[in-house]
Structure formats: structure tokens, C-alpha cells
Amino acid sequence: MRGDELVAGIARRLDVDAGQVVIGGGSISLLQQTLVAYTGPGTEVIYAWRSYEAYPIIVGVAGAASVAVPLTDECAHDLEGMLTAITPRTRAIIVCNPNNPTGTEIAQDELVAFLDRVPSGILVLLDEAYWEFRTDNLDGVEIARRYPNVVVFRTFSKAYGLAGLRVGYLVTSSSIAENVRATCLPFGVNAIAEAAASAAWADPEHTARIVSAVTNGREHLESALVELGVPVKASGANFVWAPVGRHARALEAECVAHGVSVRAFDDEGVRITVGEREAENAVITAFGSYLHTTTLDEQQAHHKTVSRGEGTVT
Numbered sequence: 528m529r530g531d532e533l534v535a536g537i538a539r540r541l542d543v544d545a546g547q548v549v550i551g552g553g554s555i556s557l558l559q560q561t562l563v564a565y566t567g568p569g570t571e572v573i574y575a576w577r578s579y580e581a582y583p584i585i586v587g588v589a590g591a592a593s594v595a596v597p598l599t600d601e602c603a604h605d606l607e608g609m610l611t612a613i614t615p616r617t618r619a620i621i622v623c624n625p626n627n628p629t630g631t632e633i634a635q636d637e638l639v640a641f642l643d644r645v646p647s648g649i650l651v652l653l654d655e656a657y658w659e660f661r662t663d664n665l666d667g668v669e670i671a672r673r674y675p676n677v678v679v680f681r682t683f684s685k686a687y688g689l690a691g692l693r694v695g696y697l698v699t700s701s702s703i704a705e706n707v708r709a710t711c712l713p714f715g716v717n718a719i720a721e722a723a724a725s726a727a728w729a730d731p732e733h734t735a736r737i738v739s740a741v742t743n744g745r746e747h748l749e750s751a752l753v754e755l756g757v758p759v760k761a762s763g764a765n766f767v768w769a770p771v772g773r774h775a776r777a778l779e780a781e782c783v784a785h786g787v788s789v790r791a792f793d794d795e796g797v798r799i800t801v802g803e804r805e806a807e808n809a810v811i812t813a814f815g816s817y818l819h820t821t822t823l824d825e826q827q828a829h830h831k832t833v834s835r836g837e838g839t840v841t
């Protein structure tokens with residue numbers, strides 16, 4: 528009913544108790560369930576912005592208010608700013624590492640220094656959807672062993688290529704896991720999805736090959752774009768972030784004209800997901816042809832002030 532076989536496999540490899548692992552229909556489902564279990568009307572949830580676009584939605588579904596703290600000029604989490612945003616109403620802080628869509632990573636010592644200053648009654652939801660593609664050695668599960676208020680979310684959607692089957696897992700202290708488990712629908716992960724995730728989990732060499740192909744493609748994209756003068760950020764995910772400001776839409780259109788789809792965020796930048804070499808080269812050609820006629824005179828334009836929501840469902 529609760530995916531015991533997959534839970535046991537995950538717990539064994541990660542060397543945690545099975546009671547500390549919960550699986551669900553994608554990590555987004557588990558993130559939402561955790562927010563529903565621990566937050567609600569009258570409470571606040573802090574996250575960085577720009578980050579994963581589902582955060583404002585799931586915080587709204589839980590009935591809590593969003594507190595969005597702008598990224599730094601380096602497109603990274605402003606951990607100091609997030610600490611400053613804590614109020615007596617704060618119940619949870621979401622930390623996306625590596626961050627979607629900027630790919631930026633938090634150093635282990637920075638995260639530890641941050642966690643040391645977060646009151647222990649506030650949950651820290653560490654979203655590691657892109658963990659397998661990281662460039663540093665930060666391991667949320669190791670962190671969660673030391674900080675019982677940390678909940679780590681990972682997924683079979685990215686490095687395992689099983690997004691359509693909807694399987695994610697979380698690792699945390701047994702008591703938090705028990706509370707989140709109470710919000711799970713029975714048989715929430717269907718038998719086919721569980722079998723696929725178990726098979727993928729049992730084949731780490733295969734996953735390593737995928738991760739290596741993706742990180743090679745990422746390096747290819749990063750170095751070619753840097754050579755063209757695009758201010759890309761070093762990425763620890765399966766995409767590259769180009770903070771091209773007001774050029775985002777035009778660059779997206781240029782990529783589409785070259786037969787590839789990228790994701791533009793108005794006046795902020797373009798996220799390019801690593802694909803096949805042919806697609807990467809099409810992106811590079813598209814950027815090259817755009818830059819032939821236009822100069823990138825503007826970097827990422829992001830909102831500089833903390834935004835506090837009303838806690839309504841939108």
C-alpha cells in the first residue's frame with residue numbers, strides 16, 4: 528500500500544531507517560503534502576525567487592503565505608536574506624539545491640551555517656530534484672542525519688528519466704516522515720511506477736551513464752555559450768541558465784526558429800535543458816546568429832525586494 532519494496536531499497540542504499548523514507552507521486556506531491564501537514568492559514572513559507580515555479584502554487588494550496596526572497600546578483604540563494612525574512616509565523620523554508628532554473632549550488636559550509644541559525648521548530652525543505660547532476664559534494668541525506676528539521680526531496684523524474692511515471696521520495700526524521708505518510712493516499716504510487724523506479728534504483732551504472740552524458744552536454748553548452756559572450760552561470764543541474772534579461776523572448780524565438788525549444792523567463796533569462804548533441808548545437812547556432820546582430824547589454828533583471836503573499840489559493 529505504501530510502496531514498501533521501493534522504500535526498503537532506498538533506505539538500504541542511503542543507510543537510513545525505512546521509517547525515514549516516504550515515496551509519492553513525484554517529489555512535487557511530497558513537497559505539497561509536507562506543506563499541507565505542517566503549514567496552513569496564518570503561517571508563512573520562505574523560498575528563494577526565482578526558483579521552481581510550483582512553490583508559490585503549493586504554498587497557496589496549503590493555505591500559507593509565500594515569502595519570496597530574491598536571488599543574489601549571482602543568481603544564487605540569498606541565505607542571509609532568507610534568515611532575515613523569518614518571522615514568528617514562519618513554519619517552513621524551501622531551499623532548492625541545485626536551483627531551478629539557475630542551476631546554482633549552495634556550498635556545504637554555507638548550508639550548515641544557515642541551518643545552525645534556523646530555529647529548530649521551522650522545517651527546512653531541501654529540494655534536491657537535480658542532485659544527481661551536482662558538481663559539489665553536498666549531500667542532503669547526510670545533512671538530514673544531523674538536523675532533524677531537514678526534509679530532503681529527490682525524484683526519479685530527472686536523472687532516472689521516469690518523469691511520466693511520477694515517483695519521488697523524501698528522507699527525514701522518523702517523526703516528520705510519519706506525519707507526511709499520514710497524508711499519503713493508499714496505493715499513491717502505482718505498481719508499474721514502483722516497479723520501474725525499483726529497477727532504475729537497482730542499476731546505478733545505468734544512471735551514472737545518463738548523468739555523465741548529461742554533464743558532458745552541459746559542459747559543451749556552457750563552454751560554447753561562454754565563448755559567444757553569453758554570461759552563463761556554472762550549473763549543477765541538467766540545464767544551463769543564461770541570464771540575458773530583456774533578450775529572453777527573442778532568444779527563445781531564435782532557438783525555435785532553429786528547431787529547438789528552450790524556456791524563456793520574461794526579462795530574466797533562458798533555461799536550456801541539456802538534450803542530444805544535435806539539439807545543443809542548434810541552441811549554440813541560434814545564440815550565435817542572434818548575437819551576430821544584437822549585443823547582450825543587460826544581465827538578469829530580478830525583483831530586488833522580498834515579496835510577502837496573502838496566503839490565498841491562487
Ligand SMILES: Cc1ncc(COP(=O)(O)O)c(C=O)c1O
Nearest residue numbers: 553554555579627656682684695
Ligand atoms: C526543483 C524541482 N523540484 C521538484 C520538481 C518536481 O519533480 P517531480 O514531481 O517530477 O518529482 C521539479 C520538476 O521540474 C523541480 O524542478
